[in-house]
Amino acid sequence: MSKRFPAEDYALPFFKQEGFIRKQCPKCGEYFWTQNAQMETCGEAGSDECGCYTFIGEPAAKKPFSLPEMREAFLSFFEKNGHTRVKPYPVVARWRSDIYLTHASIIDFQPYVTEGIAPPPANPLVISQPSIRLTDIPNTGPTFGRHLTIFEMGGAHAFNYPDKEVYWKDQTVRYHHEFATEALGIPSEEVVYKEDVWIGGGNAGPDVECIVRGLEVGTLVFMQYKVVGEEFVKLPIRTVDTGYGIDRFAWISQGTPSLFQAIYGDMLDKVYSMAGISKVDNQFLTRVGKYSGLVNVDKTANRMVLRKRVSQLTGIDLTTLEKELIPIENAWALTDHTKTLCFMLSEGVVPSNIQEGYLARLLFRRAYRLARGLNMDIDRLYDIVDLQVDKWGRDFPQIKAMHGEIVEMLKMEQEKFEDTLKRGEGMVKRIAADLKAKGISQISNETLSELYDSHGLPPEIVKQAAEAEGVAVEVPENFYSLVANRHMQANKPTEEDTVAEHSLEVAVQGLPPTELVYYPEPYTREWNAKVLKIVNSEYAVLDRTCFYPEGGGQPADHGYFAYGGGVQAEVVDVQKVGRVVLHKIKTENALPSEGTTVKGILDWERRHALMKAHTGTHLVNGAARRVLGEHVWQSGTQKGLESTRLDISHYRRLTPEEVNRIEVLANEAILANMPVETTWFPRNEAEARYGFRLYQGGAVPGKEIRVVKTGNWDVEACAGTHLKSTGEIGYLKILSTERVQDGVERLVYAVGIAAVKAVQRQETLLRKVAETLNAPLEKLDKTAERTVKELKEANSEKKKLLKELAAKESGALAETVAETEDVNGVKLVKRDFGEETDVNRMVQTASEIIKRNEATATVFYGADQKTARIMVMAGAEAVAKGVNAGAIVKLAAPIFGGGGGGRANFAQGGGTKPDKLAEAVKAAEDAIKKQLTP
RNA sequence: GGGCUGGUAGUUCAGCUGGUAUGAACGCUUGACUUGCACUCAAGAGGUCGGGGGUUCAAAUCCCCCCCAGUCCA
Structure with missing residues (x-):
């Protein structure tokens, strides 16, 4: 959807008063406002090359600001201007059902505030919101920090209601300008405002981008439309949605070659040294950094083209550029990714193969590969995590509090990834060997994408492993779109329910x-x-x-x-x-x-049981958190009369001991007979009072939130019916656990009388087993163990005896039980096994006989009431002389109403008419004779 | 939420167009030869072919359900 707003939407009194001129950039074609009459292009260092970064080496602000300093400058500036400072929201957007991660400050207030369901916590307000954008993964590094997977978005927000206007476009731009020029000391004529159209999350409106010395440092959005199909429909609430790039502002204030240096400072040197990057040539980085604005891996898929252009502009030859830059870019990305992981995991994201857990896994695996690519000992990764915790732990205390759990989850994840890689490398080796045997010297794209899609092996790793085996791998440029194509088939939406x-x-x-x-x-x-x-x-x-x-x-x-x-x-x-x-x-x-x-x-009995189950669920959830750690969140629950289940996030399988501890704790909570209080709070108050832990059950709609507080045990936003006090549950028994997904464990339990009955059922089962085994209950385990052991021994004894019997019957004894005949130099052995239809025994015996004389063919058969069996085996010499067991059985078996088959040396068949067995044997005998007749 | 792959000896796997698990390698036990860098040789033990149901004379193999594990995407 491309849409332009009329020019008057951007013609603000502020621009007129301050002598801004509206110009159209000849390069990108966009309109912009500047006080600098000499300015020709908009100056933005994008792919249209309207400019380059002129702040590198020449800081734009009056003094350098670190990230915390810049954050504080921003917050206090707006606070001074009538905004209320609001604490940052979590990076995991649990109050929303449509997205996983907070990727902008406005996310905090959607949809309840922007749609008018709930009032904002303050109006106007200011916030510095850590925001995660994983779509920027490929750009993190190559763009020198313009893109990051985690950054702080400074949001100054005003919500304008039909009956209450706070402020709108003009004042918004004035605030920005004052912040940039007065608070930071950026020369006024260096601040450019570009006209733009903003569309996102179903909303839209005009916006201006704020460009300083080539870098977009902020976006001022005037959200006032809802996107309905192709149309923009006016919203009753007009929202000022400003995004100040706090990290970028810090960058231009310091003028370092890359944003990473501005944010991480000394910490980066430690990462460099761990990565074995000995010298970082700042002059070189400065030259390249100036042009880093035109790099954008998404838009121009081909990285090489971009590099070539940068090489042209800087006059640095391509090889040097690549060689010098790649390790540094990778070290930057590694630094960035570990920060994002710390933030995500500190809020209880457990790496897994679904939802936000998958995003954490993706990020970790990428960080792992970056570290490997830098020849870094993987343990150093945890040193970097420690540095991150030190760096951010003061301003974001939950990171410090979760330090141990973060490291534990990452180590677990490392173990899993290394297993995957090991398994995968073995797989590639076998595939390579197989291909080589077939005379194929290259792995196909099909195989390559399957290895990635089904086994998680990135093509570079396949390439490495395959080439070690001498099989070539060519990774197609469009590899990831090939993989995407595999997912294109069959996504049928079934929406019959929605109609009803x-x-x-x-x-x-x-x-x-x-x-x-x-x-x-x-x-x-x-x-x-x-x-x-x-x-x-x-x-x-x-x-x-x-x-x-x-x-x-x-x-x-x-x-x-x-x-x-x-x-x-x-x-x-x-x-x-x-x-x-x-x-x-x-x-x-x-x-x-x-x-x-x-x-x-x-039906009170039913309802009361469900109330017990529901209150019990809150107790189990609280108990699990106490036993397993703060990363435990409810990820689903279903109450029932017989049993109830609760799914929780956890990074490894629950041990029986942990389950027992959870059960004991939950029952202690019952015995403590704690009061259960339910209170309706305004959304803001509930969040302020109890934090975002409230949202255990996911997004909760509405202006008012019902908070269920179970003694000192657990607090959740919950719409269910609850008991007055926990003691009423009586008893809670955990029945089983299972793994629903990687990173999600399910606890199944029963409450009240249902729990007692469940225990009784298990006891009954045990008693039955004890009776069957004829053992007292307390010795059941030992007896079962012994019984199984004995069974195994008996089976192997039987096998041994069968072999012995076969050996005997194949020798001298054979004469007495079988008919032998010589047909053209092949010994034909015929034997009726009577009621024995176990082919295994026939096979053993036959192969013993043939081992003695390869010029032998055996025809063995047997029948019980229901089925008849025939087995023909031929030694190598017999086969050479023309015996074909398969053909014989194929001919004979249909006679007694069945079928059969096999190979030339061995075949078997069966049928359902035992009375015709003799006839079939005769046919088989005749067939062999015929085969042996020249 | 959607898709894909796998589950066979202690381990890694082959077998899967239904017809002998004489399975392979490593590991293990015993013996011999040597004692040095994966020693070598010989013999042997070790399998509910993830579980259940179905089709069939016959299922590791085909079909259905379940469990377990891995993986990609939103």
């Missing part, structure tokens, strides 16, 4: 919100209500209800309505659509008519 849901939404329109009696009175089992509407002749809508609708992993209540003197309508399901509760009535039952007053009666 939509019809309910329409049906409840205009109805008043149902009064939810189950919240203030979770123990009320009977109440009177008026039927407001019957929907789709199956759902009843009441004015007030005690029936809990399905949600938050808690199943719907059941029960019935009584009305009209003795009529009962059973409620089999309850759903909430919007703010209206729908009660599904059993199909066979009569529906009460609209306007009737009904008495609702809850």
Whole structure:
């Protein structure tokens, strides 16, 4: 979608007053505002080459600022100007269901604030938000720090309501200009404002980019539209969304060749020395850094073209450029990635193969490969992590608090990756050897993408391993799009359910919100209500209800309505659509008519059990966190009558000991009989009071949040029905655990009487086993062990005996049990095994006989009531003379109603008509004779 | 949430167009020869072919369900 806003949208009084001129850049074609009449291009050092970085070596500000200094300068500037300082939000956007990571400051206020559902924590406000952008991975390094996977976005936000204007475009630009010129001392005529259109996250509006000496240091967005199809629809709330690149501002204030030097300072030297980069030529970096603005790996896929251009502009030859630059870029990227990992893991992201955990894994593996590429001992990676914790731990205390867990999770991840690599290298070796044997000297693209897609082997690693085996690998330029193509097939959306849901939404329109009696009175089992509407002749809508609708992993209540003197309508399901509760009535039952007053009666046994399960779940969650660590988050839950489950994030399989400890802790929490308090808080207050740990169950909609506080054990935002106190649960028993995904463990447990019954079931099972084994319960393990051992021994004894028997029967004894005949120099041995149909025994015997004389063919057979079997084996000499066992069985087996086959030296067959066996044997005998007849 | 790959001896794997697991290598045990850099040679032990169901005369092999593990993408 390309759209331009009219020029007047950007013609601000500020520009006029301060003598800014609007110009069109001849290179990129964009309009920009500047006080410098001599300026021809917009000066932005992008791929259009409108300029280069002129701050490198010549700092743009009055003094150098470190990142924390710049952050403080920014925050205090806006604070001075009437903004309230707000603490940064987490980098894991758990309050949102559409994204995993916070990638801008505005993310903190979407959708509740920007859509007017909840008020902002302050208005206007200022925040410095650590933001993670993994789409910038390939650019991190090559662009000298213009792109980072983690950066701090300074956000000064104002939310303008129809009835309350805070400030809008003009004031926003004024603030920026004042910050840049007065707070930082950047000369006014060096600040350029570029007109631009901003579209993101379904919203849009005009924006201006702020360029200083070639670098975009900020974007001032005026969010005022919702994107609907191709159209922009005006929003009631106009949001000032400014993004100040705090890191970039620090960079221009220091004028270092790269942003990394500005942010990391001395720490970078330590990384260099770990990476074995002995001398870093700052003059060289300065020359290259000036032109780093035109590098953008996404837009111009071919990296080499970019390098060539940089080489042209700097006059440094390509080889030198590559050789000098690549290790440094990699060290930069490594430094950046470890910082991002520290932030992510400190908030409880567990590396895994799904969701945000996968992003952490991706990042770690990349960091690992960068370290390897720099010939760095992998242990140094953890030294860098330590440096990061030291560097950022003061301003972001959770990083310091989680230091141990971060390192542990990373080490675990390292182990897993090294296993994958080892496995993969073995696989490549075998593939290479196989190809070589077939005379193929190159690994196909198909194989290459499969190795990556299914086994996680990046092509460079395959190349390395294959070439060591003497098989070539050519990695196609478009490798990753080839992989993407493999995913293109079959993504069929099944959206039948949404249609039905939509019809309910329409049906409840205009109805008043149902009064939810189950919240203030979770123990009320009977109440009177008026039927407001019957929907789709199956759902009843009441004015007030005690029936809990399905949600938050808690199943719907059941029960019935009584009305009209003795009529009962059973409620089999309850759903909430919007703010209206729908009660599904059993199909066979009569529906009460609209306007009737009904008495609702809850299936209390069911509801009470579910309440126990729900409160119990909060206890298990709290117990798991205490036993396993602060990285534990709920990643899903389903309450049930028989058993309930809770999925938690954790980086390794739970041990039985850990499970026992969780169980004991949870039961201690029950015995402590702690009160369960539920309180509605305004969103901001809830977050301020309890932090983002509240969002255990994921995103919670609405302006007000229901907070469930279980004694001193656990606090969560939760919409379920809860007990008054924990003691009511009685007893909680963990039944089993499983691994749902890498990094997600599932605990299955039962509460109350269901828990007792579960224990009884397990006991019954044990007792049965004990009876079968005829052993006392307490010696069951030893007895089972011994029994299995004995069974194994018996089996191997049987095998041995079979062999011995075969050896005997193949010798002298053979004469007595088998018929032997000589046909043209081949000994034909025929034997009826009677009721023995175990081919294994026939095979053993036959091969013993043949071992003695290769010029032998055996025809063995047997039959029980139901099936007949025939087996033909021929020695090498017999085969040479023409015997073909396969052909014989194929011919003979159909006679007794079956089939069979095999090879020339061995074949077997079976059938279902044992009475025809003799006939088939005769046929087989004749066939052999025929084969041996010249 | 979607896709792909795998589960066979203690380990790494072969076998998978159904028809003997005489499986291979390494490891292990015993013996011989040597004692030096993966010693060599001989003999031997070691398998519910992840689990369950189905098709078939016959399933490691084909089909379905489940479990376990790996991996890519959003």
